[in-house]
Amino acid sequence: MMKQHQAHRSPLDLAGVGIGPFNLSLAAHLDAVDELEARFFDQSASFSWHPGMMLPDVTLQTSFLKDLVSATHPVSPWSFLSYLVANRRFYAFLNADFPAIPRQEFASYLAWVAAGLPGLQFGAQVREVDFDGYAFAVRLDNETFSARNLALGVGLKPATPDFIDRLRPGAAFHSSRAAFEIDRCAGKRVAVIGGGQSGAEIVLNLLGRGAGAPAHVDWISMRPNFLPLDETPFTNELFTPPYVASFHSLPEARRHTTVEREKLAGDGVSAETLAAIYRRLYVLRHLESGGPSADLLPHREVINAEPRDNGCQLIMRNGMDGQVDIRKADILVLATGYRYELPPCLAPLAGRIDLDRSGRPRPGPDFAVRWDGPASARIFALNAGLLSHGIAEPQLSLMAWRSAVIANALAQRQVFDVERPEAMVQWLDAMPHEAEAGGQA
Structure with missing residues (x-):
């Protein structure tokens, strides 16, 4: 379990800004990493997932198996199936045989996790984040936390x-x-x-x-x-780790055109x-x-x-x-969508973060963005990588995998298995030396 942080002591391993599904997924993964100390902050009094969009009978466009943890930590106590069992509705849920589960059900699951996880602090607005040369200073209204790394999960505007x-x-x-x-x-x-x-x-x-x-x-x-x-099987391959790796390797201009071409796969x-x-x-x-x-x-x-x-x-x-x-x-x-914006609390660091032509940070393979600080002080951006990791990035589909990648980076070991499975589709041609080696086998 994540240890409870006491203010003004040694730095946290991670401070999370915002508690939406993506940082909640990261917190659920870190709950299984004993050596890491993390705390997540949100200005809201309690967890709430898009309450303004909870119209009657709306459903999720993603499988409930793509929950906070199951894809990378299926034995976690914070899975959707654990929620069903804990709330004594496992059999009724199966018998209901929803073709797509109610969005209100998934929101209830997320709130259940948020109520049970340690290390989440609601009613705590992060006013400013700066870097003192050693760690990030995360300033709230009445206290300041020191953290070696940041996770930005504030959502889109x-x-x-x-x-x-x-x-x-x-x-x-x-x-x-x-x-x-x-x-x-x-x-x-x-x-x-x-x-x-x-x-x-x-x-x-x-x-x-x-x-x-x-x-x-x-x-x-x-x-x-x-x-x-477009939710046919081969289109759904766009929401898998092998495709994300292939997409991330493309030049930036080609990634822009690819995202636009794939719009109907996610929207x-x-x-x-x-x-x-x-x-x-x-x-x-x-x-x-x-x-x-x-x-x-x-x-x-x-x-x-x-x-x-x-x-x-x-x-x-x-x-x-x-x-x-x-x-x-x-x-x-x-119904005109959303845009990415760096949270205002990052104003002291904004000029130090490398942004692409659309104003988004440039996350690397481990979702740490480019900035001019030391490599040991990482800023992980969740839901900022549409143009770096592809159309799966703003969706729920790969949030567990992304959280596991970040958790491994923080622990500096493979706590969770994030090795890419064999893809059903060969997205890129093999490198010349790989093709040559294959031909000699």
Whole structure:
């Protein structure tokens, strides 16, 4: 078990900034490494995983076996199966035979782990992190911790278009706040911008709200159609350690283009959600009266939004025929994704961290970023490696493997087996000397 840290004594081996699923996974792995002392900090009073996105009936797009620990430490007490057994719902869960497990179930699992793990400190905002030449100084409101290494797990920030700043207050909200704001849509003209899973879930919820439904829903996407998540077996090979290693070896420019090409492997809409939306539209059009009307508008780029007395006017370009479309909306729902941003507490170190052209740190194979400090003082970035490790990096799929890699790096030994399994797909050609050696065998 991780030892409980006493302030102002010898440095921690690791200080974690933020307690989301990724740092929670790392903490769960370090719980099995006796020689390492770690503590994780989060400004929230308790653990909560995307509460603003917990709409009814939303499901996980990832297998429950890709939990915090199972892929690399299956005997851990912090696995999803351990959670089911501890909460006496193992058999009921199996009998329910969910095609995809409820997101609320996985959130409950994460909260259960957060409540049981030692070394997690909630209600503790990290105000500043600096480096004194020997260790990182992690300053909270009333105390300072010293740490040899850092783990950044603060998550991504909502990405919103610039024109939002010109709209009246309350005219728009990001999908990350949907559960808190969606009731305001009753009886209104609503435009949902974004063709990924979040946008689809919000559209489905709006169309099925009964008396609390909006008067009209526009679903707007830049994509040429409302496209499904690609979760076929060979595409899922992108979410494996061998593929990540191959991707990481590519030149930076090629990694950028590869990530864009693979977008639907991680950001498409589940087939079940698309089918449910289509069926609901059928019912509203042919079998029910009085429900919300809806227009589905793919291949539209929202160029601008101009404020109006009752909401806004959207100006869009139709990518199919090149024409300009204009729509009015009382409320905009922005399912426009997220962006990476260094946490403000790292301001004293920001100029010392090497960033790529998108403003992200450059994590190495062990997820430690490049910076001008000593190699023994590492800054591990979790969920910063989309352009260094590929589309699996912001997903839950490989978080256990990443945590095991970081834990091994901290322990300087192979505590967890992270040797890459044999890949089903040969992503890169063998090096010339390897091919020659193979031919001589």
